[in-house]
Amino acid sequence: MNFRRSDRPGDRAESERLLDATGAGATPAGAADPLAQLLSAAAAPPRPGELAGEQAALAAFRAARASGAVAPVAPPGRRRGLTTGVVAWIAGIAATATAGAAFAAVTLDRPAEPERPPRPSAPAPTTPDRSTPSSGGSTSGGSTSGAPSGAPSGTPGAVPSATTTAGGPAGGGKPDKPSKNGKLSGKCRAYLAKSPRNREKALRTPGFADLVAAAGGAERVEAYCRELLTEPAPAASSDPQAAPSSPAPTPDAKPSKKKK
Amino acid sequence: MTGELTEAVAAAQAGDEEAFRFLYRSLQPGLLRYLTALVGADAEDVASETWLQVSRDLPSFTGGEFRAWTVTIARNRAMDHLRRQRRRPSLPVPVQALSELAGDADTEERAGETIGTEAALALIATLPPREAEAVLLRAVIGLDAETAGRVLGRRPGAVRTAAHRGLRRLAGLLERRDISPASDGEPRPAPPRPRGGRQGSSGPRTEPADG
Numbered sequence: 013m014n015f016r017r018s019d020r021p022g023d024r025a026e027s028e029r030l031l032d033a034t035g036a037g038a039t040p041a042g043a044a045d046p047l048a049q050l051l052s053a054a055a056a057p058p059r060p061g062e063l064a065g066e067q068a069a070l071a072a073f074r075a076a077r078a079s080g081a082v083a084p085v086a087p088p089g090r091r092r093g094l095t096t097g098v099v100a101w102i103a104g105i106a107a108t109a110t111a112g113a114a115f116a117a118v119t120l121d122r123p124a125e126p127e128r129p130p131r132p133s134a135p136a137p138t139t140p141d142r143s144t145p146s147s148g149g150s151t152s153g154g155s156t157s158g159a160p161s162g163a164p165s166g167t168p169g170a171v172p173s174a175t176t177t178a179g180g181p182a183g184g185g186k187p188d189k190p191s192k193n194g195k196l197s198g199k200c201r202a203y204l205a206k207s208p209r210n211r212e213k214a215l216r217t218p219g220f221a222d223l224v225a226a227a228g229g230a231e232r233v234e235a236y237c238r239e240l241l242t243e244p245a246p247a248a249s250s251d252p253q254a255a256p257s258s259p260a261p262t263p264d265a266k267p268s269k270k271k272k
Numbered sequence: 273m274t275g276e277l278t279e280a281v282a283a284a285q286a287g288d289e290e291a292f293r294f295l296y297r298s299l300q301p302g303l304l305r306y307l308t309a310l311v312g313a314d315a316e317d318v319a320s321e322t323w324l325q326v327s328r329d330l331p332s333f334t335g336g337e338f339r340a341w342t343v344t345i346a347r348n349r350a351m352d353h354l355r356r357q358r359r360r361p362s363l364p365v366p367v368q369a370l371s372e373l374a375g376d377a378d379t380e381e382r383a384g385e386t387i388g389t390e391a392a393l394a395l396i397a398t399l400p401p402r403e404a405e406a407v408l409l410r411a412v413i414g415l416d417a418e419t420a421g422r423v424l425g426r427r428p429g430a431v432r433t434a435a436h437r438g439l440r441r442l443a444g445l446l447e448r449r450d451i452s453p454a455s456d457g458e459p460r461p462a463p464p465r466p467r468g469g470r471q472g473s474s475g476p477r478t479e480p481a482d483g
Contacts, residue, residue: 021443027436028417031407035414046387046446047439051411053392058301065316066296069323073284073292076327 021047193240199223200237274337281338285330292330296323299339302413303346305389309397309404310350311357318353322346340419343409347423395445396438403438406431 021027034051199220206214214220215230227236277298283291303322307315325345333341387395396404402424409420410431417435421428 021436021439024432024436027439028432030439031410031435032416034411035416037414047443050387050392050395050442050446051407051439053387053389054305054396054408055302055412055414056389058297059389062301062304063297065300065320065323066293068320069296069300069327070289070293072324072327073289073330076330077287 196223196226197237197240200233200240203233204237204241277338281330281333285333292327295326295338299342302339303343305393305412306343306405306408307346307350308393309408310347310401311353312397314353314357318346318349321349321353325349337415337419339413340415340423343413343415344423395442398445399438399441402434403441406434407438407442410435 021030030048030051034048034055037055200223203211203214203220203223211234212230215224215233220233223237224230224233227233277295280288280291280294280298284295300319300323304315304319307318307322311318322342322345326342329345396407398404399407405424406420409415409423410417413420415423417428417431421431424431426434
C-alpha cells in the first residue's frame with residue numbers, strides 16, 4: 013500500500029515512540045510500516061508453546077514454599093545489605109574526615125591567639141555589652157561568636173563543614189565600622205599566613221589595600237602586622253572591638269587557614 | 273498491567289499459587305523471546321532456571337519493577353549459561369532462513385501480516401547484542417528506557433541510542449528483504465548472493481553485552 017519509501021525511524025525520539033507503543037501493545041496489527049509490523053510480531057501475544065514450562069514453574073513455586081518460609085536469603089537482598097553497609101561506612105568516614113579537618117582548623121587557629129579564652133563559644137553571650145558589631149556578623153554564621161579566633165573555632169563543633177567558613181566569613185565580610193583595628197589584625201593574620209610569594213601578590217589585591225595604607229606601604233606591612241598582632245590584645249569580653257576582627261580578614265577569601 | 277502485576281506479586285509472596293501462575297503467564301513469553309536472543313535454543317532451560325530462582329527469591333523481592341527484577345535474574349542466568357557453555361550466545365541466522373521463516377506456517381495462520389513472531393525475533397537476534405537487548409527489553413518485555421538501563425547496567429540514554437540503532441538496522445534489513453520477491457510463502461528462488469554476503473558482514477557479533 014505504500015511505495016518503497018524508507019520508513020526507518022528518523023531519530024531517537026521516533027524510535028522511542030515506536031518502542032513505547034509496541035511495548036504497551038498499542039501497535040495496530042495492520043500498520044503499514046514494516047518495522048512496526050516486525051516489532052508487533054515480536055511482541056505478539058503468547059503462543060501456546062511458550063507456556064510449556066508452566067507446570068514446572070508452579071512446581072518450583074510450591075517447592076520453594078514448602079522448603080521454607082525460612083527462605084534462603086536471596087542474593088539480591090544480601091547485596092542490598094552490603095550496599096547499605098558501604099554507604100554507612102562512607103558516610104562515617106566522610107563525617108570523620110570533615111570533623112577532623114574542622115578540628116585541625118581550630119588547632120591551627122588557636123596558637124595565633126594564645127591569650128584568648130580557649131573556648132570562644134562562651135564569649136558569645138558576653139559580647140553584647142557594647143557590641144552589636146555582631147550585626148555585621150549576623151550575615152556570616154561564624155562571626156557571631158565574637159571572639160576573634162572564636163569565629164572559626166566556635167562553629168566547627170556544630171557544623172563539621174566549618175573548615176570552609178574559616179575563610180568563608182571573610183568573603184561575606186562586610187567591614188565592621190567599629191572594628192577597624194580588628195579588621196586589620198585579621199587581615200594581618202591572613203597576610204602572615206601566606207607564603208612570601210603570595211604575600212606580595214595579596215598586597216596588590218584590593219582586599220588588602222587598606223592594610224597597605226594603614227601600614228604606610230607594602231614593604232612595611234609585615235612589620236606593621238607583627239606589631240599589631242603582638243600587642244597584647246585585651247580579653248575578648250572586655251574589648252569587643254577586636255571581636256569580629258578575625259572573620260573579616262580576607263575579603264577576597266583567599267586563605268582558608270589564616271595564621272602562622 | 274503494572275498494577276495487576278504488583279497485586280499478583282504480593283499475593284504470590286503470600287503463597288497464592290494462582291497469582292504465581294498469572295506472573296508466569298504474563299512474563300514468560302517475553303522472557304523466552306528475550307532469552308532466545310541471548311542463548312538461542314537453550315532459552316527454555318535458562319527460563320526454567322530463572323523461574324526456579326524467582327520462586328526461591330520471591331520472598332526477598334522488596335518492590336519496584338517486578339518485570340525488571342525477573343528479567344535481571346533471567347539475564348544473569350543467561351550470562352552464567354554462556355560462561356558455562358563458552359560459546360556464542362546465538363547462531364548467526366542466514367538471511368535465507370529468515371526469509372523462509374517469514375513465509376512459513378506462522379505467517380500463514382496470521383494472514384495479512386507480513387512477518388511472523390518467529391521471523392521477527394530471528395531478525396532482531398541478528399542485531400549486535402546491545403541493540404538486540406535494548407529492542408527486546410523495550411518492545412517485547414515492555415520496559416521503559418530507564419528500567420531497561422537498570423537491567424542492562426547502562427544509562428537510559430545509551431539504551432535509547434542502542435534501541436534506535438537497532439531499529440534502523442532492522443528497517444534496513446526489512447527493506448532488503450522486501451525487495452526480494454515473494455514473501456507469500458511460495459518456495460522462492462535462491463536469494464541473490466550479494467545479500468547473503470552483506471548480511472554476513474553486518475551480521476551478529478553476538479556476545480554477552482555486559483562482557
